[in-house]
Amino acid sequence: MSSRLQHRALVLNQAWQPVNIVGVRRAFSLLFQGHAKAIFPVPDGSYSVLNVEEWMEFSQKNPDPSHSLRSVNLALLAPPVLLLTSYDRVPRREVRFCRRNVYLRDAYRCQYCGRKFSESELTLDHVVPRDRNGKTNWENIVTACARCNARKANRLPHQAGMVLRRAPTRPRWQSFMSILAMDADASPWHPFLGISDEQHGTKNTKPSLIK
Numbered sequence: 653m654s655s656r657l658q659h660r661a662l663v664l665n666q667a668w669q670p671v672n673i674v675g676v677r678r679a680f681s682l683l684f685q686g687h688a689k690a691i692f693p694v695p696d697g698s699y700s701v702l703n704v705e706e707w708m709e710f711s712q713k714n715p716d717p718s719h720s721l722r723s724v725n726l727a728l729l730a731p732p733v734l735l736l737t738s739y740d741r742v743p744r745r746e747v748r749f750c751r752r753n754v755y756l757r758d759a760y761r762c763q764y765c766g767r768k769f770s771e772s773e774l775t776l777d778h779v780v781p782r783d784r785n786g787k788t789n790w791e792n793i794v795t796a797c798a799r800c801n802a803r804k805a806n807r808l809p810h811q812a813g814m815v816l817r818r819a820p821t822r823p824r825w826q827s828f829m830s831i832l833a834m835d836a837d838a839s840p841w842h843p844f845l846g847i848s849d850e851q852h853g854t855k856n857t858k859p860s861l862i863k
Contacts, residue, residue, distance in 0.1 A: 660673050660674065660675060660676070660679075660732075661673065661674050661675075661676070661678075661679035661730070661731055661732055661733060661734050662732065662733045662734070662829075662840070662841045662844060662845075663679075663682070663688065663733075663734050663736060664691070664733065664734065664735050664736065664844060665736050666735070666736055666737070668735065668844065669844075670826075670829060670841075670844050670845060671736075673829070674734075676730045679730065679731055679734060680728070680730075682734055682736070683704050683707060683731060683734065684704050686703070686704070686737065686738065687736060687737060687738045688734040688735060688736050688737060688738075689701045689702055689703050689704075689707075689734065689735050689737055690702045690706075690707045690710075690731035690733070690734060690735075691731075691733040691734065691735050691840075692710065693840070701735055707728070707729070707731060708728060710729070711727060711728045711729040712727075714729065732840040732841065733840050733841065733844065746825060747790075747822070747823050747824075747825055747828045749789060749790055749793075751776060752771070753823075753828070754776060754790075754793055754794070754795055755771060755774055755795055756828070756831060757790075757795075757823050757828065757831070758794060758795035758818075759831075760774065760795065761795060761817070762774070762795060762796050762797040762800050763777075763794040763795055763796060763816050763817045763818060763820075764777075764794075764796055764797075764800040764803075764804065764809070764814050764815070764816065764817070765797060765799075765800050766817050767797065769797050773797060773798065774795050774796070774797060775795075775796050775797070775798055775801045776793050776794070776795065776796070777793070777794050777795075777796035777800075777801050777804060778792055778793060779792050779793070779794060779808075779809065779816065779820065780792055780808065781806045781807070781808070783806065784808075789822075790820060790821065790822035790823070791820055791821060791822060792820060793820060794816065794820045800814070826845075829841075829845050
């Protein structure tokens with residue numbers, strides 16, 4: 653599991669359908685409150701569903717510091733997949749608008765020069781500037797490198813002699829989940845998102861919980 657995904661969990665509803673992705677704190681909250689159980693693949697191709705006590709026991713028997721949260725006396729593995737137990741309604745499937753999700757949508761590429769950058773080298777640009785009533789939303793924000801952002805300044809792209817590589821749009825939930833899982837090693841998610849090993853470029857025939 654990569655650094656981008658090691659503190660996130662895919663959440664499934666009671667029908668084992670993906671409905672959300674949550675951070676590690678929310679994942680442990682769901683687990684400890686009994687609202688969800690952790691899912692673990694077993695050798696026969698099926699899955700074990702572990703409650704919080706069972707997950708704690710599993711964590712002690714399978715320590716992995718790079719994938720654990722530690723307290724004074726305990727190290728718990730961050731569960732990559734959770735199964736809801738107490739919600740009978742499907743949460744609304746919308747991709748949360750935030751900086752990292754914009755970077756993921758735009759594949760970490762500046763939408764003006766087209767070059768790929770690390771997260772620390774990227775900025776967010778309002779296509780229509782804020783002082784022209786440009787909104788801070790999916791349809792008006794794009795990933796931009798610092799150089800292109802400075803060049804565009806407080807202008808529309810055509811006024812700066814620049815062209816957008818792709819018009820910004822609100823990503824669809826299922827497509828975005830696939831992008832997120834394919835972006836790094838999120839193999840425990842793949843069976844639930846319909847991603848095959850061939851698509852991900854791996855030869856594993858069964859999902860593994862911890863790499």
